[in-house]
Amino acid sequence: DAKTTQPNSMESNEEEPVHLPCNHSTISGTDYIHWYRQLPSQGPEYVIHGLTSNVNNRMASLAIAEDRKSSTLILHRATLRDAAVYYCILRDPFGGANSKLTFGKGITLSVRP
């Protein structure tokens, strides 16, 4: 499985933008970059995914480097509810059982009021 590397933790202030980095230098051509987050006492929740181009949805934006070896999840205005563990995951949707999600430890985001 292609691996991702994330910092262990990050702090932000409420209502400020947050940039969560992820490195994936061994990404293959068919790997999509997925982000999930896990709020306390809940299962992981899908946030966003992309292949090559930057992506936006109502939750966040995903900026993907031109060489695809890194990406950044952007929360435009952090709220207290965004405090969670954020997982960056590479997933090959055509890989059969390889379409499973391989989670690392993720990055723990704390949001200060």
Add this chain to the structure above:
Amino acid sequence: ETGVTQSPTHLIKTRGQQVTLRCSSQSGHNTVSWYQQALGQGPQFIFQYYREEENGRGNFPPRFSGLQFPNYSSELNVNALELDDSALYLCASSTLAGRNTFGSGTRLTVV
């Protein structure tokens, strides 16, 4: 649309016992995956079921087994429970290559 429901939410078992955890998948999803999450760690893939057949397995021993039913709900069975099996067990449903929707998990404690 209904989400993913897991039962029970909490469970305490004794070492050596057997346990069955249940998951109802989201409407329209035909794939169910199970994950084990130890405290402070990310979820680890146990196995996946697609249309009632096992479609891939992680690094878990055979005493971890599963079933998927015609309505795409699923069970995870663990035999001969060990203390290290204490964890949060997560079920996720999806279409085969689609985004996963997770349940809130079953917290299993083995004493």
